[in-house]
Amino acid sequence: MILLRLLTCSSVAGLPSNNFQTLGVNLFLLTNVDIYEILFRMDRTIVAQLNPTQEQDHILARTLQENTAWFNVVAREGFETGCSNGIELHKRTYYLLHAQYPDLPAQLVCASRVKATEAVKSALTWKRKHAARYPKRVEKAKKKGKEPPTFKPVRCPVSTSAPIRYDARSYWVKWESMTASLATVAGRLVIGFTVPKHAAQYINSKVCSADLCFHHRRYFLHIVVSLPAPVVDPSSEVIVGLIWVSTDPLLPLIAASWEIVGGKNRNVASSISVVSFKPKAPNRRKGI
Numbered sequence: 001m002i003l004l005r006l007l008t009c010s011s012v013a014g015l016p017s018n019n020f021q022t023l024g025v026n027l028f029l030l031t032n033v034d035i036y037e038i039l040f041r042m043d044r045t046i047v048a049q050l051n052p053t054q055e056q057d058h059i060l061a062r063t064l065q066e067n068t069a070w071f072n073v074v075a076r077e078g079f080e081t082g083c084s085n086g087i088e089l090h091k092r093t094y095y096l097l098h099a100q101y102p103d104l105p106a107q108l109v110c111a112s113r114v115k116a117t118e119a120v121k122s123a124l125t126w127k128r129k130h131a132a133r134y135p136k137r138v139e140k141a142k143k144k145g146k147e148p149p150t151f152k153p154v155r156c157p158v159s160t161s162a163p164i165r166y167d168a169r170s171y172w173v174k175w176e177s178m179t180a181s182l183a184t185v186a187g188r189l190v191i192g193f194t195v196p197k198h199a200a201q202y203i204n205s206k207v208c209s210a211d212l213c214f215h216h217r218r219y220f221l222h223i224v225v226s227l228p229a230p231v232v233d234p235s236s237e238v239i240v241g242l243i244w245v246s247t248d249p250l251l252p253l254i255a256a257s258w259e260i261v262g263g264k265n266r267n268v269a270s271s272i273s274v275v276s277f278k279p280k281a282p283n284r285r286k287g288i
Contacts, residue, residue: 043227048223049218051192062186072162079124079157089116166209167209
């Protein structure tokens, strides 16, 4: 992700501001000396394989089972009642489930409920769209003299092994010893892990969130790390950029730029280019 902090202005260094107004664009002055500042934020995910002992393996398995049970109960409650409000679902399910699974840490409970709420919101949204679209598909099939398609209802989200989402309050990573501390039903567990060779370059990076997954009878910790901003050499060159954002989502983002060298600037039309950004096309999945 690249974030830009820009200074808005109406005219710059004698540039023809009338041309900007004619195009109906927003003008930003970009320089990498004083005004132009680029803030880079690049995240990478390291898939580290955990190496638990036999006892730690049983504890992790139990933690995943209880986390999955929380997820499924909250998702079923939200889907069957049509509720996608996280706070309301928390009130309806917390005390009942806490009495049944008292050892699951509160932070993992909240993380499981948040993931279940996200799944419920997605399922309910698709359910409404699917129900509204079905009569049109039936009518279209009748016009063509075909059998009406079978209605396939959207089902409640269910997981057999819901990954556990960890944050700074429920886990930590020490790159020096290649160990991770995870909150579990038996308290904190310090477990060693290994990193693939291709991800070794990201070791010692700043740690963000992580997901604990069980795959092919092995435990993996998907560690999200934040990389530092790349070093950019200072320059006295001034670049003026034009950014025009259309209200029509089908139109791409169009940008134009000027490069000021010795007080001269290039023409507007010659520097207009289309940025490699395209909006998502409408969902046209067949058979739904």
